Amino acid sequence: MKGAVLPEFGSPLTLETLPDPQPGAGELVVDVVAAPVLSYTNEVLSGERRYPLELPLVPGVGGVGRVRAVGPDATRLSPGDWVLCDPAVHSRDDPIFTQTMLQGWIVPGEGAQRLQSHFRHGAFAEQMLLPLESAVPLGDIDRADATRWCALCSLLVPYGGLLAANIRAGDTVLISGATGHFGSAGVTVALAMGAGSVIAPGRNEAVLDGLNRRFGPRVRTVALTGDESEDRRNMCDAAPGPIDTVLDILPPLPDATPVRAAALTVRPRGTVVLMGGLRADLELPYAHLQRNCITVRGQHMYPPEARSQLVELVRSGLLSLDDFEMTSFELEHANEAVDHAAAKGGPFRLTVLEP
Known part of the structure; x- marks a missing residue:
């Protein structure tokens, strides 16, 4: 060969x-x-x-x-x-x-x-x-x-993270890194899984506009400023209600600020899934996590059953590869x-x- x-x-x-x-x-x-x-x-x-x-x-x-x-x-x-x-x-x-x-x-x-x-x-x-x-x-x-x-190779990665979060139909999901290749794929998968609303933060306004045009009102984009408090407030304001799940799938970054800003938007008893490539330590407030019963979990790739499940999402017409x-x-x-x-x-x- x-x-x-x-x-x-x-x-x-x-x-x-x-x-x-x-x-x-x-x-x-x-x-x-x-x-x-x-x-x-x-x-x-x-x-x-x-x-x-x-x-x-x-x-x-x-x-x-x-x-x-x-x-x-x-x-x-x-x-x-x-x-x-x-x-x-x-x-x-x-x-x-x-x-x-x-x-x-x-x-x-x-x-x-x-x-x-x-x-x-x-x-x-x-x-x-x-x-x-x-x-x-x-x-x-x-x-x-x-x-x-x-x-499928691009869609499987965020699908593994969303499965780890156990999202349900109607949930509000925030995809941290939504303007990247895997993050935008995560937006598509979350909608196919029945998310009622997807919050899509990012710095690339052209890509954010493209997400709005492609998916309509179920996707709500947020232009990040780099100020942690302001970005967190803007992401919460964009959501129609409490944010149930945050999926971090940002590329390798030397600064944890955007990861932390997104993670702290999740509601009490919500879930934060870490799948990105952060190259710095992530500090999250212990008391806030403990008092609000927030789940933070890492997820590498996807469980074996995710692969055939994703194929079925495509076969059913719920997930399109035509994008x-x-x-x-x-x-x-x-x-x-x-x-x-x-x-x-x-x-x-x-x-x-x-x-």
């Missing part, structure tokens, strides 16, 4: 011929049809983000494809099936202290590095070796729609795709490789 290989951090991807993967017990091989290229892929490949990876390897975080071959213990999947390739690979030998890597993307810790030593390459290749449980059936889809189904604008590149133009994703990334925009 051919794959776009990262030989070392800071080097361009090189198209190489690699051995075809062969599935063993508990594994399968997928012919990759479409793989998303995240907007910060260039930061990962350059080493700027300091993601621990064993190089050389084929990068790429998730994708859509068709099953090529399955291991001897497969009972559900068969060659030809359309699947979502979930990049979150979990260790199987400890249900409590699970080790997790994002295949082809990040391997934090010794246990994750052991996983990568076997499931080494990501989705920027013609074929991909996966654990059986990482292949999520999509049902019959049109080959031309494979790139659009890549949007996403797609730009596709062939595998030999992987470096161009990385540059395009960095320059043209944003809400409801996807750059996709088609191996």
Whole structure:
């Protein structure tokens, strides 16, 4: 097979011929049809983000494809099936202290590095070796729609956070980071899950206007000023009533101010879910949390059942993939795709490789 290989951090991807993967017990091989290229892929490949990876390897975080071959213990999947390739690979030998890597993307810790030593390459290749449980059936889809189904990789992340908050129909949900790629996807998912109102704060007024036009009165945008007290007051004023849930999905920031401002808008007995990339300590008032019975929880990615549930949301018509604008590149133009994703990334925009 051919794959776009990262030989070392800071080097361009090189198209190489690699051995075809062969599935063993508990594994399968997928012919990759479409793989998303995240907007910060260039930061990962350059080493700027300091993601621990064993190089050389084929990068790429998730994708859509068709099953090529399955291991001897497969009972559900068969060659030809359309699947979502979930990049979150979990260790199987400890249900409590699970080790997790994002295949082809990040391997934090010794246990994750052991996983990568076997499931080494990501989705920027013609074929991909996966654990059986990482292949999520999509049902019959049109080959031309494979790139659009890549949007699931963006929608799954905030969906995991909203599931962790246990939101209910009619709830008011605040998405902190709503003008970013994953945050705007969170707005879409919250509405599909039945949120009565979504509060969408951000600094990019053009994106905020776009959210208003796209979703109408169920989304209420707030332009952030950088003043914590004023921003908190404006977010509360924008809500039609108490804010039930705050989902923080901001990108890596050196300052906790916007995270704290959003977190402190939640009502008594409300829930704050932390999924973002904050690079500073977050100080929250102990007495306020305790007296108001507020739940604060971290959430990394999503539980396994979220993947098929999200597929059903799309199949039911409650969640549309048509909101996403797609730009596709062939595998030999992987470096161009990385540059395009960095320059043209944003809400409801996807750059996709088609191996």
